[in-house]
Amino acid sequence: MIKKVKIAAVLGIIFSALFFGRVPSQILDDLNLASAVGYDFAGENRIKTTSVVPVFNPDKSVGNETFTATDELSKETLRKMNLSSARRLVNGKLEVALYSKELAKRGIGDLLDTLQRDPSISERLLVAVADGEAEQLLTNKYGDRDTGVFLSMLIDQNIKAGLVPTYNLHLFLNNYYSKLSDPFLPLIGQKGKDVQIKGIALFKGDRFLKTLxxxxxxxxxxxxxxxxxxxxxxxxxxxxxxxxxxxxxxxxxxxxxxxxxxxxxxxxxxxxxxxxxxxxxxxxxxxxxxxxxxxxxxxxxxxxxxxxxxxxxxxxxxxxxxxxxxxxxxxxxxxxxxxxxxxxxxxxxxxxxxxxxxx
Amino acid sequence: MSIQIKDEFRVSPFLVLFLVHGTQYGIGVLSFQRDVASIVGHDAWISVIITGVILHLLIWMMYSMLNKDKGDLITINQHTFGKWIGNLLSIFIIIFILSHTITVLRSYIEIVQVWMFPLLKTWPFALVILLAVYYIVTSGFRVVTGVSFLSVVLPFYLVFTFFVPIEFSNFRNLLPVFDHSFVEMARSIKTTALSFSGIEHILFFYPFIQKPESSQKWAHYGNLLTTSLYLLIMVVTLVFFEHEYLNSVIWPTLMLWKIIELPIVERFEIIGVTSWAVVMIPIICVMFWSASRGIKEIFKVKQKKALVLLLFICFMISCFLTEREMIQQFNKWQSEVSFFILLIYIPILFVCYHIRYKLRRKG
Structure with a gap:
């Protein structure tokens, strides 16, 4: 008798774990993994978000798909962008986040919150300031990669051999939080059809102050x-x-x-x-x-x-x-x-x- | 009046290292840095060392009682405070251990929910873990020991991952050394109590060790291992985070893993959190074993029945703790009680026991 109760209990637990313990699966092929995100100023307290998703074409070339939405909060723009995306847009593979110069001048502290709070965003994320519109910069295609990977390689290369000091989201946040030091970010802009690092943007707290x-x-x-x-x-x-x-x-x-x-x-x-x-x-x-x-x-x-x-x-x-x-x-x-x-x-x-x- | 356990149920003295280290090193290590650093800032590593030394002292105190009594916490309490008050104290300790299991289980499930699966329900996950715990604890103390051995050895590779953040660290953050007052140091020790607690289970499993007197050095080694790991993690955290940034991070250890990038795995912390299931299981097992063993001795009931009751209470309370703020509040209380049990109750017991022992000798 007791043995039967035990078996029933074990089976009950296994069944309830299988039926109630499930979480919705996310299949890689059914997701749009954004590789770069850009924020633009769109009126008082409103931002325009641009997400870049790589598209892998059958002929092995890589293209870009961009989504844009406007709202007060970054995560809400993600929802709005999903309205026009056939596959769910997620940000687990984000490599670059761009803030337009105008937005950076007004302070990016509130926008940084989503990058810190969301556990799916890497600490190695490269943040940068866009000279001009971030949307414009991200919708263009450069080189043979998608824009997100291209920009991250561009910045990485210039950290290793160029004049951009070593930084990533973590080091930026360290400087941003610290009362004693102020952060800096690279300034990225367009030069004709190409994109280039135009210099270093110096911040005072969360506000862009001037270029070095x-x-x-x-x-x-x-x-x-x-x-x-x-x-x-x-x-x-x-x-x-x-x-x-x-x-x-x-x-x-x-x-x-x-x-x-x-x-x-x-x-x-x-x-x-x-x-x-x-x-x-x-x-x-x-x-x-x-x-x-x-x-x-x-x-x-x-x-x-x-x-x-x-x-x-x-x-x-x-x-x-x-x-x-x-x-x-x-x-x-x-x-x-x-x-x-x-x-x-x-x-x-x-x-x-x-x-x-x-x- | 010592407790005699048959030899086939006992374990080798050196396994005490894994039992002690396994029960100390668990959930606290993922988040203990912030609370300490919020009081003593960059001197937090010193208070880790001080706490480690204090715990060595406590281990010595416990062994000096146990070696004389040849029993466990329940008999020591009875011999010191008499049958009624002694048993009452033992019951308090058992309730403390039970709430500790809830802390560990719920905190772990919370981490899984925050870092991996936001939609995961608490109760099916808790049910599966507690089923495994039931299976392990009913198989006897030797199996519990085996599980804690594995849980120390298998995830040991994670130690190497704590060296990766040094690439982005600034060792200047540690200077100037000892920049805080003694009062602040003492207050910070209080916050580490929860992450260091675990040694009190020696008071329960002592009779289950072969030649228990010889196991004392292994208990010290276990605590030494815990202290050095905590020290490593604390130093890396302090050099990796600016002080103000650290104050806003809930799980600094998981944030350390976020900087690791492997070609095949984009998010290393998912591997870390998953490995932590192995680290966490033996803590719950040892605690449930101790608590059910205590109930068995006090109320003379079967250990299995006591265990089922404890598992049920743990399950219910874990499911009722639904919000972050509630869990945090619960952990805070638990930490206060841990501090009280470890640093006040055990020394008092130690003094009282030895006075009683001397008196009884004379009488």
Missing amino acids: HEDHQFVFKALLEKLKSANYKLRLKEDEFVVIENVNSKHRVRVRNGKHTPEISIGLRVKGIIREKMGKTTNKREIHYIKKQMKKQLEKQGTEMIRSFQQSGIDPLHLGNEVRSRTRNFNTKKWLAQYPDIKITIKVDVDILEKGVID
Whole structure:
């Protein structure tokens, strides 16, 4: 008798698990996996969302399909976009999220919420600011891939070998949440039919403030991380230039008197190889001159850049965190008040390792 | 008046390592960082070490009682406080263990619901897990031990995944060391109690160990393993997240996995959450075993009957906890009680027991 009850109980549990424990399945072929999403400003508190879905054609080429919808909330635009999609649109494979410049100027804090709250969005998502309309940028097709993958490869390539500092959604959010530092994002725009990285967009909190000066990009990346292989164009005379390649760099921050009025000195060490030079000769004297000029130019660019950061009250270089980590009982409010006026010096050491195969 | 268990039901002393570590390392590890860091910020790793050391002390206290008594929590309580008050205390502990199982089960189901299947119903999932628990616990203590052994060994590969986020970390976040007051440190230890609790089950399974005196070092090793894993996860979390960001993250450990990208798997945290089912099962098993064993001894009923009752209560309450806020509130209470049981009740019991023991010797 007891045995029968037991068997009945076990069967009952298995049946109820099979009947009630089911969740709707999502079959990959029946889904539209968005690879990029773009947000545009569409009136007060309204956004226009554009989603890009790759279409795999029978002839093995990859095309694009874009959906657009307008609403107050990002997830609601997703529902509206689904109204015109034959397969369900989901965002588990999102690679790039673009915000138009206009929207970024008004603040993207509320829009970031969906990217954080939704567990299906990767922490490696690349966020960027679109110069102009994000919709326009996403509906065009570039290269042989779909736009989402193309943009993510484009940004990735420029992080690895170019002048975009290492970042992803996680690092962006770290800077965004931190009271001590401010985030930055790459600025992507169209140039004719192509798309290109136009620079670095600097944020104050969640608002786009200004773009980083083109000349400052090198020193900006060098002060954030170790450069592995970057290019640097150096002006020797009015119309004489030289290109230093494979630049390695290291930087070190020193803080004095962190308790009261901090003084920050940054040491930057740069090593590189000469690859192209106007006015052929590269003798010992010339190399010495190049080193001196490079040091001067980098120090000037660095000081200018930091000065402009101080004037606008932003800190994308994490200098606040450097001071905090060296000061006991750090006072955030006091630091933020002091920041525009503290003394920050930058000292550069340059090494030219090789000069190619000719003298 | 010691408890004699037949030799064929006992387990080797070294398996205590897996029993202790297996019951400590579970649901708390997915979310303990935020509560600690909200009080002591970047010094949170220090309070993990301090808690680990305190727990070593508690293990020593428990063994010093058990080695003299040769019994378990129920007999110790009876010998210290007399039959009625002693049993009442034991019942409180059993209720605490029961609510702990609810915390673990419901928290895990919540994680599955939030991270993987939002539409999953609580009760069928709970029913299936509890069926497995019934099957394991009724098979005896040796099977429970075997399951906790497997649950430590099988998902051990997950340890390596905690090194991946270091790529995007800033070790400056840890400095300056010891920037918080002792009061804040002490308060933060309170929040870690739930994630470290689990050692109290030694008080129940002690008679089931061969040469139980020799198992003490394995219990310490188990706690050492737990502490070092918690320390690793805590340090990685602190360098990976800015302090203000960490305060808004509910499950920092799962967020650590979100940064991992494999060519074949886009979302590693799904593998993590699934593996966690293996990590979580033995905790529930050991707890149900302890609780039902306690009821058996106090009320002299069959362990199976006690177990069915406990499983039923656990199932009902788990199903009633439906909202995030309710679960969070329940976990908060559980953490307070854990702190009380571990850091207040056990030391008091230790002192009282030894006083009684001395008096009885003299008398």
